[in-house]
Amino acid sequence: MAEPTNVLELSDVHKSYGTGSPLEVEILHGIDLRLQRGEFAALIGPSGSGKSTLLNLIGLLDRPTGGHLAIDGQPTSGLDDTGLTRLRGRRIGFVFQHHLLIPAFTALENVMMPMLVDRGRPDAEMRERAATLLEQVGLGERMNNPASQLSGGQQQRVAIARALVMRPSLVLADEPTGNLDTHSADGVFALMREINVARQTTFLIVTHDPRLAQRCDRHIELVDGRIVADRPN
Amino acid sequence: MHPWLPFEWIAATRFLREGRMQSLLIIVGVGVGVSVIVFMSALLSGLQSNLVKRTLSSQAHIVLLPPEEVARPQRDDDGDLGPLLQKQAQRLRSIDQWQKIRDRLGALPEIAAVSPVASGPAFAVRGDANKSVTLLGIEPEHYTRIIALDEKIVAGKLRLNAGDTVIGIELAKDLGAGVGDKLRLNSGSGATDTLTITGLFDLGNKGVNARNVYVGLRSAQTLLDLVGGISSFDLSLVDIYSAETLAQHLAAETGLQADSWIKTNAQFFTALTSQRISSNVIRFFVGLSVAFGIASVLVVSVVQRAKEIGILRAMGATRGQLLRTFLLQGGIVGLCGSMIGSALAALFLALWQTLARNPDGTPLFVISVEPSLVFIAAAGATLVGTLAAFIPARRAAGLDPVVAIRG
Numbered sequence: 128m129a130e131p132t133n134v135l136e137l138s139d140v141h142k143s144y145g146t147g148s149p150l151e152v153e154i155l156h157g158i159d160l161r162l163q164r165g166e167f168a169a170l171i172g173p174s175g176s177g178k179s180t181l182l183n184l185i186g187l188l189d190r191p192t193g194g195h196l197a198i199d200g201q202p203t204s205g206l207d208d209t210g211l212t213r214l215r216g217r218r219i220g221f222v223f224q225h226h227l228l229i230p231a232f233t234a235l236e237n238v239m240m241p242m243l244v245d246r247g248r249p250d251a252e253m254r255e256r257a258a259t260l261l262e263q264v265g266l267g268e269r270m271n272n273p274a275s276q277l278s279g280g281q282q283q284r285v286a287i288a289r290a291l292v293m294r295p296s297l298v299l300a301d302e303p304t305g306n307l308d309t310h311s312a313d314g315v316f317a318l319m320r321e322i323n324v325a326r327q328t329t330f331l332i333v334t335h336d337p338r339l340a341q342r343c344d345r346h347i348e349l350v351d352g353r354i355v356a357d358r359p360n
Numbered sequence: 361m362h363p364w365l366p367f368e369w370i371a372a373t374r375f376l377r378e379g380r381m382q383s384l385l386i387i388v389g390v391g392v393g394v395s396v397i398v399f400m401s402a403l404l405s406g407l408q409s410n411l412v413k414r415t416l417s418s419q420a421h422i423v424l425l426p427p428e429e430v431a432r433p434q435r436d437d438d439g440d441l442g443p444l445l446q447k448q449a450q451r452l453r454s455i456d457q458w459q460k461i462r463d464r465l466g467a468l469p470e471i472a473a474v475s476p477v478a479s480g481p482a483f484a485v486r487g488d489a490n491k492s493v494t495l496l497g498i499e500p501e502h503y504t505r506i507i508a509l510d511e512k513i514v515a516g517k518l519r520l521n522a523g524d525t526v527i528g529i530e531l532a533k534d535l536g537a538g539v540g541d542k543l544r545l546n547s548g549s550g551a552t553d554t555l556t557i558t559g560l561f562d563l564g565n566k567g568v569n570a571r572n573v574y575v576g577l578r579s580a581q582t583l584l585d586l587v588g589g590i591s592s593f594d595l596s597l598v599d600i601y602s603a604e605t606l607a608q609h610l611a612a613e614t615g616l617q618a619d620s621w622i623k624t625n626a627q628f629f630t631a632l633t634s635q636r637i638s639s640n641v642i643r644f645f646v647g648l649s650v651a652f653g654i655a656s657v658l659v660v661s662v663v664q665r666a667k668e669i670g671i672l673r674a675m676g677a678t679r680g681q682l683l684r685t686f687l688l689q690g691g692i693v694g695l696c697g698s699m700i701g702s703a704l705a706a707l708f709l710a711l712w713q714t715l716a717r718n719p720d721g722t723p724l725f726v727i728s729v730e731p732s733l734v735f736i737a738a739a740g741a742t743l744v745g746t747l748a749a750f751i752p753a754r755r756a757a758g759l760d761p762v763v764a765i766r767g
C-alpha cells in the first residue's frame with residue numbers, strides 16, 4: 128500500500144517500445160521513485176536518458192510496460208483511458224517547454240480550460256479562480272488578451288497558472304524555462320518556487336540547465352533509463 | 361464563454377472562428393451545394409405540381425367503369441370450343457348497385473371525394489349547327505370536389521336543375537350560343553331534350569371546352585336511357601401518386617374496371633418519374649461532394665491542431681469530448697452552409713422568376729421556397745456535415761497525446 132503522504136510512487140517501473148517485436152527496446156529499467164507533498168525536485172540527465180519517457184509515464188500520458196505507479200496513493204494500472212484522463216486532469220498539472228497555450232482562447236480561458244474539460248460547462252467560480260491565479264502570476268491586466276498576443280515569458284506564466292487551476296497534487300514541468308531569456312526564466316522559476324512554498328504543491332522539473340537544477344531541493348539523475356543518483360541539494 | 365454552453369460547443373466554434381479563411385471557404389462551398397439542391401428541388405416541385413395540376417384540372421384521379429363485357433365461347437356437343445369468337449361490342453351500361461359502392465368508396469380514408477357520373481355520346485344542336493359532344497350527368501355538389509368546375513365558370517353560374525346545362529366556351533362559340541340560350545341534345549339512344557344554358561366553363565383545355573356538356577344526373581339518365589343508373593364513378597384521392605396502386609386494389613375489390621390518371625397519362629407520368637429520379641441522382645452527388653469537402657477540411661484541421669489536441673488531452677479532455685468537438689464542427693459547417701445555401705437559392709429563384717416568363721409577361725409558373733424545404737435542407741446539411749466529420753473526429757480523439765505534444 129502506498130503512503131498517503133506520497134504524492135507520487137513508482138516501484139520497479141519499466142517502459143519498452145515495440146513490445147513483442149524483434150525490435151523491442153527497453154527505455155526505463157526498473158525505476159523506483161517517491162515524491163512527497165511539498166517537494167521541489169529536479170529531474171536531470173543527458174539527452175536520451177529517458178527523462179521525457181519517465182515524465183510521460185508520471186503524467187499518465189503513457190502507460191508503463193511493467194511495475195507499479197500510483198498518484199496520491201491511487202494505483203493507475205487498473206484505470207481505463209477515461210479514468211486515467213480524469214485522474215490526470217484533476218491531480219496533475221503540466222508546464223511544457225513550448226508554453227503550448229491554445230491560441231483560439233484568451234489567457235483567462237486557457238487557464239480555465241482544465242476546469243472546463245473537467246466540469247463540462249463554464250461557471251463563475253472557474254472564472255474567478257482563473258482570474259485570481261492570473262493576478263498571482265502577474266498577468267491580471269492581460270487576462271483577456273488572446274494567448275497568441277502574449278510574450279514568451281507571459282505565455283509561460285499563463286501555462287503555470289493553467290497547471291495550478293485544478294489545485295493538483297503534482298506539477299510536472301518539462302524544461303519550463305528552456306525557451307526563455309535569463310530574466311524571464313528567473314521570473315518563471317521564482318514563481319514556481321513561490322507557489323511550491325505557499326501551496327505545498329509538489330513540483331518535478333525536468334531541466335538541462337544546471338543553474339536551475341541548483342535551486343531545487345532534490346536532484347534525481349537519470350542515465351540510460353536508470354536512476355543513478357538521488358540526493359538532496 | 362457563456363455559462364450554459366458545453367466545452368465541446370465552445371471549442372468547436374472557437375476552432376472554426378480561428379480558422380477564418382478555411383472555415384469561410386468550406387461554409388460557402390457547402391452553401392453553393394445546398395443552394396443547387398434547394399433551387400433544383402423548388403423548381404422541380406413547382407414545375408411538377410404545375411404540370412400535374414394542369415393535367416388533373418379536367419380529369420378525375422381514378423375513374424371506375426363497369427367491367428368490360430366479354431363474349432363467352434360456346435361449346436359444341438363434344439365440349440370443343442366453337443371455331444370463331446367475335447369480340448363483343450361494349451354498350452352503355454349502368455354500374456350495378458352503385459349507391460352501395462358509392463357509400464363503401466366514400467368510407468375509404470384514401471379517397472377524398474366520390475362523384476357518380478352518367479355519361480355518353482350526344483349531339484348538341486342549335487339552328488343549323490350540329491356538334492358531337494360528351495354528355496356528362498353530374499351531381500354538382502359532389503363533382504366540384506373532384507373537378508373545380510364552379511371555379512372554372514366564366515359566364516353565368518353552375519346551376520344544373522332539370523332543364524339546365526353548362527357548356528364549354530369553345531362549344532358556345534361553335535354554336536353561337538350564350539348564357540340563357542336554348543340548346544337541343546340528341547343522345548345516341550334517340551332521346552331528345554331541350555335545355556337552357558346556365559353557364560359557360562373554361563377548363564383550360566380546348567378539346568374539353570368543345571366537347572363536354574354538363575347536365576344534371578337525372579337529365580342525363582333519361583337522355584342516355586340509364587334510368588336510375590350511372591356509367592362511372594369519378595374519384596379524387598388524398599395522395600395522387602397512389603392512384604395506380606389504389607386503382608388496382610379497387611378493381612379487385614369491386615369487380616369494376618378502374619383507370620387511374622397515372623395509367624391514362626402513362627407517358628406524362630413516366631416523364632415526371634424520370635425527372636424525379638434524375639434530380640435525386642444529382643442531389644445525391646452534390647450531397648456527396650459537400651460531405652467530401654467538409655471531411656477534407658476537417659482532416660487538415662485535425663493535423664494542424666494536433667498539438668492543441670494533445671494539450672487538451674494532457675489537461676484532462678477525454679477522447680469523447682474531442683470526438684464531439686470535431687463532430688460539432690462538421691455539423692456547424694453544414695448548418696451555416698445550408699443557411700447561406702437557402703438564401704442563395706431564394707435569390708436564384710427570384711431571378712429565375714423574373715427571367716422565365718410567358719410572352720405576355722406572366723411567370724411561367726409559380727415556384728416558392730417552402731419553409732419545409734429550407735428546414736429539410738438545414739437538417740440534411742447538418743447531418744451530412746456531422747457524418748462527414750466522423751473520420752476526422754475519430755482521428756482527433758485517437759491522437760496519442762505524447763506524440764501530439766512533441767509534434
